[in-house]
Amino acid sequence: MGRSVSLRWVVLWLSVVLGGCGTPGERIERNDGEPPSDLALSVTVFSEFDDPELIARLERWRRPARFVMEADWRLRAAQGPAVTPDVYPPIVRQLGREQVEDLWRLLRAGELLRADHPGRVSDEAVASIPPLGTTALIAVTHDGRVQTRRIVIDAGDADALAASALIDRLAELCWIRE
Numbered sequence: 117m118g119r120s121v122s123l124r125w126v127v128l129w130l131s132v133v134l135g136g137c138g139t140p141g142e143r144i145e146r147n148d149g150e151p152p153s154d155l156a157l158s159v160t161v162f163s164e165f166d167d168p169e170l171i172a173r174l175e176r177w178r179r180p181a182r183f184v185m186e187a188d189w190r191l192r193a194a195q196g197p198a199v200t201p202d203v204y205p206p207i208v209r210q211l212g213r214e215q216v217e218d219l220w221r222l223l224r225a226g227e228l229l230r231a232d233h234p235g236r237v238s239d240e241a242v243a244s245i246p247p248l249g250t251t252a253l254i255a256v257t258h259d260g261r262v263q264t265r266r267i268v269i270d271a272g273d274a275d276a277l278a279a280s281a282l283i284d285r286l287a288e289l290c291w292i293r294e
Contacts, residue, residue, distance in 0.1 A: 150152055151220035156257040158183040158201070161269075163250050166197040166214060178250045178269065178293050183290065187257070189216050193290040201253060206228040215234045222285060223256060226278020228265055235265040235275060252279045 161181040165171055171179050182199040184192040189212075194205035211219075223229055237253075247271040256263050267279040 151216050152258040154187050154257060154260065155185075155216065155220060156187045157183070157219065157223075158255045159183045159283060159286060160199060160201050160203075160253045161250065162253070163197065168196075171197065175280075175284075176287040176294055177280040179287075181283075181292075183283070183286040185211065185216070185219065185286075191286070191289055192285075193286070193292075195292070201255075204233065209290065210234055219282070219285060222278070222282045226275065226282070227257060228254060228267070228275065228282075229258075229263055233263075233265055233275075235267050237264045237266050239264060252283060254279060254282070 143207075160182045161178070161180055163171065163174070163176070163178060165180075176259055179195060180197045180199055181193065181195045182201075182203045182205050185206060186192070189210060191211050192205040193208045194203050199205075199294050227233070249268055252267045254265045254267060256265075265275075267275050269276050269280055269283075
């Protein structure tokens with residue numbers, strides 16, 4: 117009898133320490149800042165400009181580019197006015213945990229992952245891009261789902277600031293100069 121009580125105590129203690137035992141399909145909350153194991157990200161930045169000299173003078177978060185972070189934290193990047201969501205850029209580097217946690221914090225801080233986000237689009241490949249201004253198409257895979265957002269960077273609102281901070285950090289991780 118004493119042994120079964122001890123075993124129950126150990127199981128209870130482990131469930132509290134390890135965050136509980138979830139039932140299938142139940143979402144288990146992570147610590148703040150801890151990215152989901154399936155986190156992947158693609159960001160395509162569209163610009164109204166196609167002149168290379170003019171593009172080179174823009175802030176790096178306004179330059180046309182495509183960034184892809186795969187679930188294994190490989191970061192890919194391509195730049196230039198010809199980038200589209202169909203472009204599969206070359207690998208630039210392997211990210212570490214701190215870098216991925218930083219990207220996850222930027223995504224969460226800006227509320228870009230809200231379910232009722234006004235910039236929500238069904239699929240990054242079919243999203244229409246406004247002809248003027250700088251626009252970002254951000255697709256995030258996490259917790260078994262994909263969320264895609266279209267953000268007008270030139271709007272200057274909270275979402276635009278969050279998206280530009282995310283894009284600038286991705287560009288910095290790719291060693292793109294300011």
